[in-house]
Amino acid sequence: MQIEKLLNLVDAMKRIQIQSPLEYVVEELRNACQGGDWEDKLPGARILAKRLGVSAPTVLKALNQLVKEGVLEHPGPRKAFHITTAGSPNKPRPPRKKPKTIIILTHQNINELVASTRSILELLTTKLIAKGWHVRKVVVNFIHAKRPHRSWDNVIAAEKGTPIVAVYGRPLIAKWALERGLKILFFGGERGTHEVPVIGVKSHRLAKQAMNLLTEAGHSKIVLPLNDRPDLFKKRLSEITREAIESMGAQYHAPYHNPESPYFAKDVISGLMQRLIPDQLPTAMVFLDWKELITAHCYLAQHGVRVPEEVSLILLNNQVEAEWFEPGLCRFEFPQATMAQAVIQWLETGQAMDQTIDIPATYLRGQTIAPPRLSAIGS
Known part of the structure; x- marks a missing residue:
């Protein structure tokens, strides 16, 4: 059993190393188009970039690649990309299993976070991918916000049932998630009076x-x-x-x-x-x-x-x-390993919404x- 887990982890790491950011975005957008995520046209490149955790130029390259494949068509500058018949979900295709998705939400780019937090998130991402999770990394500056922004709904784009891990969580992002019935966990931070689980070193x-x-x-x-x-x-x-x-x-x-x-x-x-x-x-x-x-x-x-x-x-x-x-x-x-495992345990088993897991340093x-x-x- 341990050998099988190790092989799965190695396979996941190979997939991470082999697939470039452009290839990853092309695959994600192609699957989304053919899976019926949008009716006829796609959101803007900036919104897609934030959802996928990549740059807008990478998204534009991926969109143009899908135009060449015939999945999308582009009416012209400043116009939305449209899904063609070839990319439509009505076209027969072999069924595919939709992976479980988790959103890792940070207030700044991950490479700008402190080294200890970056290392834990990298380890957590590797473990989640090995377990079959699709990890979306989204940046929203909820730290300094005075009230929830209307753009959060579109940028975070969390479907009901999709768990969110908010790094250095704050009461405002907890309020936003709970009002929408979303499952959220704080990876460090302060929850205020809101009943959300917190994992971290105090x-x-x-x-x-x-x-x-x-x-x-x-x-x-x-x-x-x-x-x-x-x-x-x-x-x-x-x-x-x-x-x-x-x-x-x-x-x-x-x-x-x-x-x-x-x-x-x-x-x-x-x-x-x-x-x-x-x-x-x-x-x-x-x-x-x-x-x-x-x-x-x-x-x-x-x-x-x-x-x-x-x-x-x-x-x-x-x-x-x-x-x-x-x-x-x-x-x-x-x-680091204990903290990453605590998040995975929360995902797999579920815990009381007001639970705090204090991990000693x-x-x-x-x-x-x-x-x-x-x-x-x-x-």
């Missing part, structure tokens, strides 16, 4: 562990930036930071210990470091994101601030490049934590 647990490590070393001047994060998430981490600071007999000051910004950008962290150096330099900093940590570390190095002798650092995540960090970075490793001890410098104690 950052507030990692923050709690990081704060304990730092206070045990004697730190009270700890900074944990909360840039561009959900309100409930910021509230939890602020409470954890406050508890740690006050346990050391120091006074918690939110703008200092948990600085916030509505934006996630290099300039935001650079501006924060500029305010902290030299008069308010913390003795320890905790970061949620690798990019934030790297920007801060570069700024510290430019100003001759040593790690960990003067500032201790912890990352509540992991990154492949972290292995090159000197001194060895204190960080947390996510169990592993602390990787490095050399970026040290006791605070003597001049900072009590300051």
Whole structure:
């Protein structure tokens, strides 16, 4: 049985490697036309591109290829492609089994997500394809939306019964899905008051562990930036930071210990470091994101601030490049295989809509934590 599973996985990987994006789109569109997904004409190239997770030029090449095959005809510029008699579902053809479809929904292109999330999604996609699933990757910026956009219905285009995995989910996308009777799972994120299952590593647990490590070393001047994060998430981490600071007999000051910004950008962290150096330099900093940590570390190095002798650092995540960090970075490793399997289990068995699966991360001890410098104690 194990050998059979392995062979299926190898076969799936071969299909991924052999089929180019253009070939994949041609096949998907041809099947959709002949399967009766549209009555007579196709949606625009941009909409199709978002549905299929490819670029609009690739879709246009595929459409033109189908014109050459006689499946489609193109009346002219700025006009929709029409399905011909050859591409019509009325033409007799051998029956084909429609694969199960799952939508992986992200707020930005997958190659722009943090490395740990990308790796888990790649592993999940490979496992799903091996099990016969058709994986659609759709990008919709639900993170910063103030209300559901009318375009979401067309872009996401989820049929009833099609499960959606929303990466870094937010209450707004949960509301949108539940109002349409769609099955949705959050892969990380905050669901608010909505009853949707969440699978992920809880950052507030990692923050709690990081704060304990730092206070045990004697730190009270700890900074944990909360840039561009959900309100409930910021509230939890602020409470954890406050508890740690006050346990050391120091006074918690939110703008200092948990600085916030509505934006996630290099300039935001650079501006924060500029305010902290030299008069308010913390003795320890905790970061949620690798990019934030790297920007801060570069700024510290430019100003001759040593790690960990003067500032201790912890990352509540992991990154492949972290292995090159000197001194060895204190960080947390996510169990990728366990997280991918949890999503598959949800798909195959179904779970209570309000269930939260909290998967523990592993602390990787490095050399970026040290006791605070003597001049900072009590300051």
